[in-house]
Amino acid sequence: MTSQSVFAAALVLAAAVMAQAQTVKVEFVMGKVNLTAQNASVRTIMSEWARVGGTRIINAERLSATPVTLQLTDVPERQALDILLRDVGGYMLGPREANLVPGISAFDRLVVVTATAGPAQRPAPAGPRARWRASIRS
Secondary structure, X not given: OOHHHHHHHHXXXXXXXHHHOOEEEEEEEXXXXXXXXXXXXXXXHHHHXXXXXXXXXXXXXXXXXXXXXXXXXXXXXXXXXHHHOOOXXXXXXXXXXXXXXXXXXXXXXXXXXXXXXXXXXXOOOOHHHHHHHHHHHO
């Protein structure tokens, strides 16, 4: 293989890697978020949120690894989290004691909750009397 073909192959590989490159930038300004993410997973975005904002994220491994591209400008933190975490079963926030500290998140911790399998099923009633009571309640 000639040096020119090796160089060309390296260039093609580098271009492919750059096309797949992910970028994430998170900034907190007095209760609002500026967020730019390109080809980054929600897990990666929340990792940067934790690093920059000082938020402890519990169960982050349950977040999606699918790449997304997103830009939020001057969005309230809670609304930004609703957008980012819309595909999880839910989440809980722990507010920071000193609210609106410049440059960090208003939330000290975030717990990701997984989705449930659906509403719990009632056990089948036993015997004729139990069936009658169940039908009255319906």
